[in-house]
Amino acid sequence: MYKEEILRKLIRKSLEEKTKNACEPPDNVSDDAEQDGNAWVEKGKIYVRNRQQKRKPTITPCKHAALYINKMQVYEQVAVDEDNEIFVETECEETPGEITVSVSPDKLKAFIKISPATKICFHLVDQNAQEDLFLKVNPSVEQYWDISADSIKEELARNNVVYGINYDLIDNLVKNPRLTEELAASGSEPQAPADDRVEIYFAGTIPGKPKILPDGSVDFRTLNRFPPSVEQETILARRFPGTKGIPGRDVNGGLIPPANQKHLFLKGGKGVAIDHEKQEVKAVISGHPVAKITGNVYWFDVLPVLVQQGNVDLSSGNIQFKGDIKVLGDVKAGMVIASTGKTEINGSVYEATINTYGDVLVRNNVINTKIKAGGHERYYAKFLPLLRELKNKLRELTEVLNFLIHHRFFEKQELKFGQLLLVLEEMKFKEIPIFINRLKELGGNADFELHQELIQFINLMVDTFTGLNPLKLKKITEIMMFFPQLALLEKLLLENTAEKACAILLSYTLNSKITASGSVLVGGTGCYNSFIDAGGDVNIRGVMRGGEIISEGNVTVGTAGSDIGISTIIRVPAGKSIKINYAYPGVCLQVGRAFKELIQSARQISATVNEKAELGLSWEGVD
Structure with missing residues (x-):
């Protein structure tokens, strides 16, 4: 001292x-x-x-x-x-250097950051002579490193960082100090367990995977989730046991327990048996396998009918199935159901597509949807009358051509066959190119892939008989070759329209297209702005407001049209009838070729055609 x-x-x-x-x-x-x-x-x-x-x-x-x-x-x-x-x-003023330690939330990493010591000294500022002198100072700043390895270790210990310390980093940081944050200690993560695993051996495993399209895009609605049928004794699934995890350690020295191992269990319902020794699921009947996961339990059934427990949406994917389908929920926008059997939907259908080869039942509403029952029968049926009319006209044409080319007047003329054929089309057979263009239009409007034989025939007819193409023909045998093809096509179309009549039963439909090879019944509120094409009878118990009905059978409607004259059209062939309990003005009725638009409201309307193919109407007037 x-x-x-x-x-x-x-x-x-x-x-x-x-x-x-x-x-x-x-x-x-x-x-x-x-x-x-x-x-x-x-x-x-x-x-x-x-x-x-x-x-x-x-x-x-x-x-x-x-x-x-x-x-x-x-x-x-x-x-x-x-x-x-x-x-x-x-x-x-002098500030010593600092050491900052931070630990990650999971305690698996500890970081250090050092800062230098700082010395600030103040110096008088020179000033000119003046009566009243106010002193001024300027600071000068000096930085230097005063951090040692021991001070870093002490700070780590003070923050309870005791495991996984990188001592080489500490030595290097003292020799080459820097301001960046450095990883000073690392814990060891626990090793995850291997969970139990269940392999499902039939198509459509859970969850389904989206379909990769040829262009590389992904179709999230096609999940391939619904399996085909299996035979008795088929192994449906097998369980593989997992292993436990290994604990880890944090930078504070504490143990980190591994995640819990997930255990899975196999349960069997209808049509299956569980082999607990082999951990296998086996089908005891033939049918359609179904798998469902509830928590950590895998349930398996083999059913004769495919049942979708909830909605058909992006989580389920589209349903394409060979057999009957039952949907307990709704069918959501953009989804597709296709079956070879019956389809029953307990809920509603919104902006979807239903294609079946059996009957269709929708218990609730159908909105902005396409429903087709009976396959493509109704669409192929539209080709038959046109092909038959075309065949008849071609037969008449060949008869006339055969007469003319052997007539002595034409034998003396230098008129080519193609020129003669073109003149005949323009003068007497104008319907031929019209029929051909209708066939082309009908083929182009199909929402499915037509038979190649039909497409090739239509294209050949277009290239032969439309425009100036008839000039290319040189002899009548080139026309005669079409008759065998027409016969084969007619047989093919009849096979496609010979299926059983399939019905559609609905409660309510709006802005939808309904096509059935059999009858159509709308039993609830009615039908609004929808198109119905039926191979059998059509019965709308409620209202038909807007849209069109084309039926090969009889049509019965509760109320047709509206007081604002919305377009409402009903068409049946000759020999069938139209019955309406109440109709507004503007409703159009067609029986066979006879057509009539109502100009006033009426009750109890009945429309048929008489022997002269004239429309016969009966009704009760409305005040």
Whole structure:
């Protein structure tokens, strides 16, 4: 203590001697009268001149600079003269370096970041001579590293980081200090367990995978989720046991338990048996296998009917199945159901497509949907009358051509066969290209892939009989070759339309297209702005407001049309009838070729055709 006190006194004495004559101007300062009565700062020293006994100059101290006049500290403005002993002591502030430790939320990583020590010293600013001198200071900043390996380790320990410390990094950080955050310690993660695994050996495993299309895009509605049939004794699934996980350790030294192993269980319902020793699921009957996951339990059934427990949506994917289908929920937008048997939907159908070769029952609403029952029978049936009409016209054409080309008048003319054929088409057989263009249009409007034989025949007819193409023909045998093809096509179409009549039963339909090879029954509210094409009878117990019905049978409607005259059309063939309990003006009725638009409201309407193919109407007027 004594030595330190002596050292302190010596330092103070030297500073006083250094600044003893601080108020005396240097030798190079001019002695003119302009400096008299002023104080100034030059090279960090304060100078005062007051030789002519003028007004004494003043000095005002500032922050970070302590002003001493005759060894007494002054805190505010003071008058001075050149005889005073003036001394200024400036401050120095020093901040030690810092070590920051942070641990990740999962405690698997610890980071350190170091910062240098900082020393800030203040120096007087030079100022010109002035009567009232206000001292000013400028800081100078110096940074240096004072971090040691021991200080880093101590800070890690203070933050309870004791495991997985990277000592090489600490040594390197001391030798090459830097401001970046560094990974100082790493824990070990627990090793995950191997969960139990269940392999399902029939198509449509759970969950289904989206279909990758040829262009690389993904069809999320085609999940291949619904399986085909299986035979008795078929192995449907097998369970493989997993293994436990291994614990890890965090940077604080604590154990991290592994995740729980997931155990799976096999359960059998209808038509299956579980072999617990082999952990296998086996079918005991032939049928359609179904798998369902409830928590960690896999349920298996073999059913004669495919049952969709909930909605048909993106989670289930489209349903394509050889057999009957029953949907307990709704069918959502964009989805497709296709079956070779009956289809029953307990809910509603929204903006979907239903294609079946059996009956269709929808218990609730059908909105913006296409429903087809009986396959493509109704569409192929539209080709038959056109092909038959075309065949008859071609037969008449060949008879006329055969007569003309052997007539003595034409034998003397230099008229080519193609020219003769074109003239005959223009004069007498204009229907031939019309029939052909109708066939082409009908084929182009199909929403499914037509038989190749039909497409090729239509294209050949277009290239032969439309426009100026008849000029290319050279002899009548080129026309005769079409008759065997027409006979084969007629047989093919009859086979496609010889399927059983399939019915559609609905409660309500809006903006939909309904096609059935058999009858159609709308038993609820009615039918709004929809198109119905039926191979049998059509019965709408409620309202038909807008849209069109084309039926090969009889049509019965509760109320047709609306008071604003929305277009409502009903068509049946000759020999069938249309019956309406109440109709608004604007409703159009067609029986055979006879057509009638109602111009007033009427009750109990009955429309048929008489022996002269004229439309016969009976009704009760409305007041």
